[in-house]
Amino acid sequence: MDIVDPAVSDYLLAHCSPADRVLRDLAEETHAKFPPADAEMQISHDEGELLTMLVRLTGVRYAVEVGTFTGYSSICIARGLQPGGRLLACDVSPEWTGIARGYWERAGLTDRIELRLAPALETLRGLDAEPVIDFGFVDADKTGYPDYYDELVPRLRPGGLLVFDNVLRGGRVLHPSERSDQVVAALNDRIVTDERVESVMLPVRDGVTLVRKR
Secondary structure (H helix, E strand, O other): OOOOOHHHHHHHHHOOOOOOHHHHHHHHHHHHHOOHHHHOOOOOHHHHHHHHHHHHHOOOOEEEEEOOOOOHHHHHHHHHOOOOOEEEEEEOOHHHHHHHHHHHHHOOOOOOEEEEEOOHHHHHHOOOOOOOEEEEEEOOOHHHHHHHHHHHHHHEEEEEEEEEEOOOHHHHHHOOOOHHHHHHHHHHHHHOOOOOEEEEEEOOOOOEEEEEEO
16 A cells, blocks of 8 residues: 655655755665665654654654664754754664764764663663653554653653554555564554544654654
8 A cells, every 4th residue: 555655755855855865865776775675664754854853843852763874864853953952862873873973973963862772671671661742753663662662651651752663564564464463563552542642643654653642
């Protein structure tokens, strides 16, 4: 299922703030160095602009990212932070994040981003249990989504925002057969019944869910 028609995709990209040289170079290097199945893990530019805007609109000072890949989303999040704000980026790949580090430096964001190379669940469980996180973006292994949700929601401040990517799974959540699709579909159902939060699912690219802590 094409969630976004290619012609509509081109139109969307032409009608949001354009990517600067840093983001364009990062996208080009990612697609040049990795096979398509890996390169497609990089978010699209319009989704990146959405992240920046959400972070700015909600006055974020402390953000957490689960799944950094080559750094496109982390740049977009970090650029929206309030002065003195920090982003904790969680990933397990030194190869992917090695590229990210270079572009964080080019973007002048190394003082805003802390990278933790470890299983994200270990990193999240090691964080302070107090609800101090303003914003979280989850775009990692899909079978881990419920655990990430369980760890992030209690640590999210009232009014804080979580963004989950790929919640439509190419439309496969309608009739999930693969385990990763079943897990995401089950979490989608769970979020709408969780009284701790309010949520909205948007057909942005492969689907994003915005989860706001009450």
